[in-house]
Amino acid sequence: MPYEPLHASRLPPRAGVGFKSEHYADIMETAPDIGFFEVHAENYMGEGGMPHRMLAELSARYALSLHGVGLSIGATRPLDKAHLARLRRLIDRYKPQSFSEHLAWSTHDTGFLNDLLPLPYTPETLARVADHVDEVQQATGRQLLLENPSTYVLFEESSIDEIEFLDAVAERTGCGLLLDVNNVMVSAVNHGLDPLAYIDRFPVARVGEIHLAGYDETVDGAGDRLLIDAHGSRVREDVFALYRHTVGRCGPVATLIEWDNDVPGFAVLYDEARRADDVLAEEAARHPLPRRA
């Protein structure tokens, strides 16, 4: 099953932001110095109109990351062939520098559930996820970056550690990994793990992109801290500290600021991107030679 990764190109080792259509005029007018923009693939699967115009203009000026949220790679059901074909068309048309999806499921017989739902980590699910990732890469002709999830529950039947699971999928399929540092913090706090230890064990040579976002905080039924992957605020300080540590291990890797709810003006996203850019620049200065193959 393993085959040569189909790298077309890669994102620059800079900070990028999630593109929101309400920022389009601002971006076109001010031409901000941003490493890349990331879009949710599903928002550009209509037939025409302004979404495609915006994506064409953006991809002509900036590096582009295509981030899927609807493929349901972790589900038991077969992948949606029509959805794979839509992804292929977007990739062929806009030639993104990166293409990523989630270790999660979102579609069941009842329909599309519009959330990134967790799966148990077992030999059965590992085999299926690897098959699905393989199928996605064959169908799109591109290497996929698979993102580590944020989770609120654990499964009794899980028998494989999450990092080992991700590493095994990458080993079997040649896919890369997207390391979401906010997700690491959310899951570590929610499951009583050490986030630093998670980063230290992560196979950083496989990481093609990093995500940062803001979490919300509540408590569970027993009063324990429960972090929610909310994407509605600035990156929290503990996540940013974990990010510095991550870049120290990974080297300078393209880093996305995700902000999907209560989206502020572009200047706030830009400010967040500059913070991450500073970390990446410091790391690049410390290690003038690339540390990754």
Next chain:
Amino acid sequence: MGHAATEAAFAAALLDPALPPPAGLTTARGAPDAKRFAVYRNNVVVGLRTALATRFRVVERLVGEEFFALMARAYIAGTTPTSPLLFAYGDDLPDFIEGFAPAASVPYLADVARIEAAVTRAYHSKDSEPLGIAQLAALPPETLGDVRLAPHPAATLVRSRFPVGSIWQAHQHEAVAPVSAPGGEAVLVVRPGLEVGVHILPSRDAVFAGALLEGAALGDAAAQALAADESFDFGAALVGLAGLGAFAGTVTIDKGDKDDGHG
């Protein structure tokens, strides 16, 4: 338990708050926690409600956030999205609203929703050059009555007993001006270029526009329009509709049954 069973139980409990969380879930403490599963339930419902509220902004303003949330909850319970293309979610919300008894006191709500559903469809629709005035002018007058104009892929006509175009327009700004328009309105949603347009048609053109967009030949549509309102002006109506972008750039003429080559 295999993954298929785990997943089915998870999905069922997500959508039915009366069910307990699925078996087999746990925490680092070693005991399941219903509040944690509730995060997923909440994500699903809030995510879908937000998708609907983003698409149906005026409907939400008309009934208020609280009522909209209740109505959305009822809609979501019966209509899970069938596709991950969420911009298409809610295509049938107008029909649902029409049958939603608690909204019966706002009888124009469903038609306002029809305008908003059409706006999103137009925004994402296939790009297509609309029929130009020069193409119309070049049609041979002797066969004009047999001409059928193809609807532009973005075009939708909403005909209502209520002044829904005026209501929709009044709610595009922060401050809502009182709507004084009497009677019903025909509202044409179009996207001739990149911008979606929402236009209230002159009332005497409504029958004509409706007939043409349903595929009637120009002669038949004009006859219907005249029967409904004898002040109907064929030339003005046709040029007006084409100018808004109601028609695609291909023309068929019944007699001879072929494309006239203007397309």
